[in-house]
Amino acid sequence: MFAALSQRRRLLLILLPVAGATQICLAHAILMESTPKINSTVQGPDLDITLRFNVRIDGSRSRILLVAEDGTSTPLTLAKQSKPNILQMHASGLKPGAYKLQWNVLAVDGHMSKGDVPFTVK
């Protein structure tokens, strides 16, 4: 029965035993620099994306989502890390409009952090 549930529901089941209500944000890895820059306008339709953090990042256990104006999100495939604190990826076929890069990264010391990079494609 457990296996028949979607991954999201399974996670909810895993997390529920100690559920409560609180609103907090863990903070550890900080985005020091990004391409595209936060709130910048870039030329489409192809885009090379680089995120530089203050600490070493476990790229294989991090997720970057490209969220379009209509809310649809696409996970981006990360290239092999050239430096331990840099994540690189490529997005193609971007239509003009507002986008958001949603990053969820795992630092090498085990702390998870998240954030957004909003930008516009002209």
Added chain:
Amino acid sequence: MLVKLVDLFSFLSVVLRAGTLVFQSVLLGGVMFVLWTARYSPDASEDSIARVQASSWKLLRWSAVGLAVVQLFYLYVDSAVLMASADIPFRWVVGANFFLSGTIVLVAALFTALVAGGSKKVASRALPVLVLVIMSASVMTNHAASRLEQRLLLITLSSVHELATGFWIGGLPFLVLGLFRAKDLDTRWYITERFSRMAVLSVGALATSGLVMSILYIGSWGGILGTAYGIMVLAKATMLGALLVLGGVNFLLLRDFPKDQVMPRLRRLIEAEVGIGITVILTAASLTSQPPAVDQVSDTVTMGQLWQRFKPEVPRLSYRFLPETDPKISKPIQPSDPQAVNVDGTPLTPRLINNSIESESNHHWMGVVVLAMGLLALLARTGKAPWAEYWPLLLIGMAVFIVLFADTECWPVGRKSVGACFADPEVFQHRLAALVCVGFAVFELRVRKQKKENDPWAMVFPLMCAFGGAVLLTHQHAIKNVKETSLVELSHVPMGVLAVFAGWARWLELRLPEENRAIPSWIWPACFVLIGAGLMNYREM
């Protein structure tokens, strides 16, 4: 829903990290204590040492079991958060650093528990190795492991820091237990004297490694008061200073007084050291979830911004709110003419201003009550105003304030019915807090009127103060609006430290022999006065 659960688990992760550090330190301290401090010697009675050893091995076993249990939860919680946030299956989590480190600590802790329960000869050889394994694995989830520069140096410093913390602070519970279990004065003297020697070395290592790490992680004078990381380091250093004062008093007592006069005082001082020491470890755990100040140069609060927020002002004791919507167009009013700004000078909307007005007024009213409690307790301490002994009644005033003003939409001042109010978890928590205040008032009044020696109820108030302070120091940190978070921390962290000091000073007043109670009996009311003053000057805009 999923996001909220992930956030909750992130918070739990910090709590479990705190639990890991506490149990790990106690385990390290225990190993040092059983293998070196409380060794058999001609200077101490064999029978007495055997009693000390037996209880220490038992505590060591339980600390190892505690570490294993906390580690199991830590692995579960962190794995669940990673699976949810990175959307990956469990098999991918297994290779993550935190998972490897946690598993190693879990297995080593279980081995420690097993070994500590068996042959002591085998244990004395295996324990140093297991301690080394636990330490090495633990450092894998430390700030140092993820740094880009000076990684090896930072890993070495972190290891020294954690080892010294364990040997000294983690060893204190074993010393308290040992002093309780040792039957004769000579044995108590023997273990205290040996522990003291080891503690002096550990303090040196702890302070040196801590100082170098602070320089490397904070990076500038401005970062000390201008970032949450710097403020937490300052809080940790202040509490460490208090521990050093207590340790220094112990040292002088051991050096200058005869054994039979020293021991009763020493035991009580060490109890307070255990409490403050564990709070220091909890603060360290909170620190590990913070980005170092050196990485937050653009988010460091300037001295000008600090002065703007903390310069003394008349407390806001009224709840005069601004209109939030324009009645002509029925839309939220935008801050065209700024009436209040945030730390960066950005104008706030009427809604945000009203939220701040409510929060500030609540803090200021609480400040009035706490300040009055402290002043009355000081007055009572002079012995010239016996009526001031009734200061705990102010806690009932605080309870009434919570019921009336914390949830203005609820009974008895609002429209919401009693049933509907209690169904709201936040209101329920507030009402429960009010009830706890009333309970405290009754207990503390009873304690003050009856004045019984060794009354266990008397310990409730100091322990709750110390616990409240520890909670303030171990809370979660938000990353959004980093500067505002730093300012909130700067106002709350000193209150947390003062609450910890107030709690343990009151503890000492109750526990020390009567002729030694003078200093702590002045300290805790003074801490209350300072907390009250801090609350009355709390601002959010």
